[in-house]
Amino acid sequence: MTRIDKPRLVVVGNGMAGMRTVEELLALAPDLYDITVFGAEPHGNYNRILLSPVLAGEKTVDDIMLHPREWYARHGITLLAGDPVVEIDRVRRRVRSQSGTEVRYDRLLLATGSRPFIVPVPGHQLDGVIAFRDIQDVETMLAAARAHRHAVVIGGGLLGLEAANGLLRQGMDVTVVHLGDALMDRQLDANAAALLKRTLERRGLRILLGANTSEILGDTRVSGVRLADGSQIRADLVVMAAGVRPNAELARAAGLHCERAIVVDDTLQTYDPRIYAVGECVQHRQATFGLVAPIWDQARVCAAHLAGAGHRRYVQQATATRLKVSGVELYSAGDIVGGEDSEDLVLRDPRRGVYKRLVLQGGRLAGAVLYGDVQDGPWYFELIQNGTPIGAMRNRLLFGKAQCEAVAA
Secondary structure, three states: OOOOOOOEEEEEOOOHHHHHHHHHHHHHOOOOOEEEEEEOOOOOEEOHHHHHHHHOOOOOOHHHEEEOHHHHHHOOOEEEEOOOEEEEEOOOOEEEEOOOOEEEOOEEEEOOOEEEOOOOOOOOOOEOEEEOOOHHHHHHHHHHHHHOOEEEEEOOOHHHHHHHHHHHHOOOEEEEEEOOOOOOOOOOOHHHHHHHHHHHHHHOOEEEEOOOEEEEEEOOEEEEEEEOOOOEEEOOEEEEOOOEEEOOHHHHHOOOOEOOOEEEOOOOEOOOOOEEEOHHHEEEOOEOOOOHHHHHHHHHHHHHHHOOOOOOOOOOOOOEEEOOOOOOOEEEEEOOOOOOOOEEEEEEEOOOOEEEEEEEEOOEEEEEEEEOOOOOHHHHHHHHHHOOEOHHHHHHHHHOHHHHHHHHO
16 A cells, blocks of 8 residues: 655744644644644744733733644644744745755745834944844843833834833833824824823823934943934833834745735735745735734635635735733724715713724724723624624714614614
8 A cells, every 4th residue: 555645735934824824724624734834933833912911921921822832743743943944946846944954845835924123223233122023022121121221112003002011010111202193093093092192101101202213322232212303212122113024035035926025816825826825924905914813814715725625715804903001991993094975973081081983984884993991892893894784873883782782672
């Protein structure tokens, strides 16, 4: 009896997108492939979203592990951790890693994620200037908090505020330097952003808006930050949280079609039919991705095609954001900007610190910003995703699901 070799699936990237795809694939076709996974970090797969609670001291690294090494062994997966792929040979269908290991593939899944954007100002290479991206970054921040006092976080978006809160919880004096006129300006309107700023300042964060970093000061280690207006802020640690860039260089060097990221079709296939890509490294219909929900959808679709059950298509959906800062209740979903034919429903309760704004368009809910009371956030998000007509409950929509259902009953 002759042994038939399984087709080989090589996964480049051991993060959440790649491993979620492998999980979905194992559920559909557990014995179809001989799977090898290459990862840049020397760990199993962990929940990158929960790095903020680790920094804040609310969770440990063990708490956020999704797939420890035993999981790979149990599923017959070869894990080559701490050994990133440096070359893809599409003609010979092989990948080569940093250590020189070569592995042949029949199908290749690229899940190379993204890298932090380091603002290229003078001094950005000094010791003590870091990003907030992985376990190593968190460990560096925790060590800095034990030995130093003053931190500056560049970027007042979701990630920057989570980093700032974590460092504050570790006892540091923290200043957030944000180029925009409002915090989290991609997810929040001006009113919600102002409420958030007030809350965070009461906790002890110093927040500078409309502030442009011109230089990071220091000889070998960072000692301060100079802004464009000439003012200086003392800093023993500078955390860059000014956005990310897709990791598409490996794919680009292999001759795959890339624009801002690796271009994929509705099946998550690249221009090479043997190669798929998922997560923050991909571009689908001009969009790139940073939130978990769309990446989980991509994983489901990609796994179905890898398993040969290829009837699914990836369709972009509205997304929702929640800030992971304990004690701050904030939720944003869908289109919060609106247009000429949209209208806003607004509820303000300054005494309770509650603000809600719902954006209506064409008799449906298009977007929602909630601050202080977010319990109906998932319900609003469901209405947005499903395109539910809201005419009958329009007058009670601001008061949430319970009020609307009580009237319907």
